[in-house]
Amino acid sequence: MTAAAEDGRYRNVPEPGQLVEVRRRQWVVAEVDASKLGAVQQHAVILVSIDEDALGEELQVIWEIEPGAHVIERAGLPAITGQDDSDTLEAFLDAVRWGAATNADRGFLQAPFRSGVTLEDFQLDPLVRAIDMARVNLLIADDVGLGKTIEAGLVIQEMLLRHRARTVLIVCPASLQEKWRLEMAEKFGLEFRIVDSTYIKEMRRERGIHANPWNSFPRLITSMDWAKAGEGLRAFRDILPAHANYPRKFDLLVVDEAHNVAPAAGAQYALESQRTRLIRTIAPHFQHHLFLTATPHNGYTESFTSLLELLDDQRFARNILPDEKQLAQVMIRRLKSEITDKDGQLIYAPRKLEALGVDYTAKEREIHHKLQAFCASREVADAQLGGVTGVSFINQLLKKRLFSSPAAFASTLAKHIATLENGAVRKDGGGLSDRILLKAIQRAEEDYANDADVETAQQEAIEEATRHSRPLNAVEHALLDELRQWSQQAMHQTDSKAKAILSWIDSYLKINGDWNGKRVILFTEYRTTLDWLQRILATHDLGGDRLMTLHGGMDHDDREMVKAAFQAAPDVSPVRILLATDAASEGIDLQNYCNYLIHLEIPYNPNVMEQRNGRIDRHGQRAKEVLIWHPVDAKEDGEAVGGHKDDILRALRKLDSMRADMGSVNPVIAPQMSGLIEGSLRDLDTHMAEVKIERARRFVRSDKEINSRVAKLHERLIETKEGLHLSPEHILMAVKTALALAEKPALQPLQLAGFESGAVFELPPLGGAWERCREGLDHPFTGKIRPVTFDHEVAKGRDDLVLVHLNHRLVQMCLRLLRAEVWAQEDNKKLNRVTVRVLPDDRLDTPAVVVVSRLVITGGNHHRLHEELTVAGGYLREQGFKREEGVTRVQALLDEGQPSRLDTVAFDTLRARFDAAEDSIQQTLKARSRNRLESLGSTLEARKNSELKDISAVLIELERAIGVELGKAEDPEQLTLFSEDERTQLRRDNSALEARLARIPVEREQEIRAIEARYAAPQDRTFPVAVIFIVPASFAQEGRV
Secondary structure, eight states: OOHHHHHHHHHSOOOTTOEEEETTEEEEEEEEEEEEETTEEEEEEEEEEOOGGGTTOEEEEEGGGSTTOEEOOOOOOOOOOOOOOHHHHHHHHHHHHHHOOOOSOTTOOOGGGGOSSOOOGGGGHHHHHHHHOSSOEEEEOOOTTSOHHHHHHHHHHHHHHTTSOSOEEEEEOGGGHHHHHHHHHHHHOOOOEEESHHHHHHHHHHHOTTOOGGGSSSEEEEEHHHHTSHHHHHHHHHHSOSSOOSSOSEEEEEESSGGGGSOBOOSSSOBOOHHHHHHHHHGGGEEEEEEEOSOOOOSOHHHHHHHHHHHOTTTOOTTSOOOHHHHHHHEEOOOGGGOBOTTSOBSSOOEEEEEEEEOOOHHHHHHHHHHHHHHHHHHHHHHHHSOOHHHHHHHHHHHHHHHHOHHHHHHHHHHHHHHHHTTOOOOOOSHHHHHHHHHHHHHHTSOOSSHHHHHHHHHHHHHHHHHTSOOOOHHHHHHHHHHHHHHHHHTTSOOHHHHHHHHHHHHHSEETTEEOSOOEEEEESOHHHHHHHHHHHHHTTOOGGGEEEEOTTOOHHHHHHHHHHHHSOTTTOOOOEEEEEHHHHTTOOOOSSOOEEEESSOOSSHHHHHHHHTTTSSTTOOSSOEEEEEEEESOOSTTOSSSOHHHHHHHHHHHHHTGGGHHHHHHHHHHHHHHHHHTSOSSOOOHHHHHHHHHHHTTSOOOTTHHHHHHHHHHHHHHHHHHTTOSHHHHHHHHHHHHHHTTOOOOEEEOOTTSOTTSEEEOOOOOGGGGGGGTTOBOTTTOOBOOEESOHHHHTTOSSSEEOOTTSHHHHHHHHHHHGGGGOOTTTOSOOOEEEEEEOTTTOSSOEEEEEEEEEEEOGGGOEEEEEEEEEEEEEETTEEEEOOOHHHHHHHHHHOEEEOOOHHHHHHHHHHHHHTHHHHHHHHHHHHHHHHHHHHHHHHHHHHHHHHHHHHHHHHHHHHHHHHHTSOOOHHHHTTSOHHHHHHHHHHHHHHHHHHHHHHHHHHHHHHHHHHHTSSOEEEEEEEEEEEEEEHHHHHHSOO
């Protein structure tokens, strides 16, 4: 080959859908991305393998510098060498149809059919909104337990399918990383990798010290606290450009528990945290943003507006109240109490709050009162000396731990006494000493995934706070000695609360002494309390396989084993009682067979209580109500331990009624909870909370038209199912066909009670690369291999079956195998891609041919705008080919024709006519593609104009709002109330607004150019995939018409 020819071959840039040869293997082009390096045009090409032993494997190359890379000729018409039966060809066409996912019709929803979850119709709303947005910026602010993770998974899946995203980064709390990874793999068939220090070490060992984790894999998960500093943040700064590029560096950013990245509430003004700065650094470099939180508004305007700015800095800016119409476009908010089925019945079980009455002994009451006396003495004395921060912290922690258990109280009291006895001298207030104390207290109040870290942080804070306190007086010495003596004895005994729990277990989990099928979760803040109660339950014959524990710091496999046992049916798993700590609870779902929960102590933080309740009060709860018990003194006179029973329950129910607004309520209510629990308050003062709610409610509204929207969503789902042949029967046929072509063992039908024959199958061992399709078949608790079904309705609510959905590994391997037949060479093809159908002579008087093709329409920079299967054809007359102009007539021929198989003579006649007419048939295909491009042209043009209009309107409004805000005069008197940190933050925010205003004109031009380029000069590319002959009945019988 000459150099000129070689250069010409390299200049022949591939197109999406074409077959290429790279590194001596054949690949299909998935995406082409053009960019310039100086004056040189280069193309990053993403390729997907069609080799059977590497189906779906991806490779990314720079086309111009990849040695030996070349385009194989466009796929021509299939050679007419044999006939396939109709079902086999239909399975092949479905595989091609399901691969053509970028649809200009935004009404088609494909992700729901590629998930292994049973969806409620309302969960489709975020997906529909995302499809309709040019840039997906959504704040999903649904109630706790409504399935925000599932909703986000649907959006991620659809964006990937439509080639609108390739790279995805999920940022979440550390304790939720593994949950996200498993949910994406098990429910959506998507592999994600967790980026942390271990990942970086392994990656750099394999790829070299300069490898960057953030472009190491297209789908990543990371912890917001790990990425906000250190090597995670450094690695981001290494690859992020100075300013956001067009197109942007990355595609989709998902932030879970997004309220954690909003500026934290201060005394007068919200202050940015490291988490805020992380998202502010990386968000502009992502094209799409998906934020998830049940508590979007914490009552502080500047915090809420900053969160919105992080989500979409073209619609919103910090400190500027959002336009309600703009907010409604990006925010989705639904409450469990408002979601009903089509008959108006509530989908989610109502929550019922109960009292767990505790009959405290006289000694226990005396101890509680003596601790109150000790705390009061310490606080009064320290108030006189000035500064009570350390003492207040010690006192509240001692009270909290005494309410939890004697064991928890004993360990903290011992640390306090040991520090006092070690000659702790009161440190002078102010300066560095006070800052060290405040830092220690803040660390003690942070969230930890490991219980040991909770205990360590609290012990260190107690030690530091004790060093800041004065020596004990004689009365305090006597009180402390008595408390110590009691705690050392009581920690080894069964106290009154433990007896109340034992009695509750007998009443609710047993019938005449025998276990029933009910389960309960007992939640505590402290690992010490968990260990203490575990020992007590074990000594009362409530241990063994009936009792399990879940605590922070557990090995991942052990944690999953506990979860599997508790989520398995009661007749399969004997566990009835689960003891859990808060550190272990975040992000774990335990609702399958449990609707009872007991708080071993009432949390001082309402958000913690809501996190606990959300483990069973969530999507998938099957019971008619969720019952939650709170420990309170059964005695209701002045001697009561803590708050009175009726006061506490009344306040908790009031709080429960406000939980939809928990984000804005918590800063006001949380400080009152200690007084309510300890008994110094009779009720919660909600006046301030209601003011904040009213302020927040203007922006954080639930969707009141949810029912009418849900009905429309359901219609769209049905239309997609019918339009794309997405029934369980079609998916099953595709799998059966592919397994037969691959010469793998067939699915074995199983007969299960209550199911029709052919609904459930055994998936036999498949061997080789196919064996991975059986991963996940073993039951998470019993380990038994489970049968499979292709029907969502059959799998609904069952854990003894595995749902094989469209994105399940088995289906994906089968579909790739079938689609690879488009490019198969004559000597190794498994399909002819040709079939025959027959019609009565009065419907058809001469043989016809229909060619099914895959049409791909691309815009500028090879951006994929639309793809679909098209049909075109005509009549194979003896005197020559005649095109059928009517597409509806061509489709009718296909729909009405019945499967047939021709004898050799008749088939040879068809082949001869087809070969003679091949050029005319090719012209027919081109004409059909051009016509389809013209008909789609108006749709694409309208979409382009809509996007241009939207971005212009959004930026004009932003420009106006920022100008108004910057024009406001500052109130000097108000600024005197701000701390130095708050004044600094305010100055930074104003400077950021000025910079944002200055960038808008350039950004407007860049956005307009990017939109114009995306829709520029649409091109149609046609890939013929199958030939269907339709013949009159007489031709099928005699072979001549």
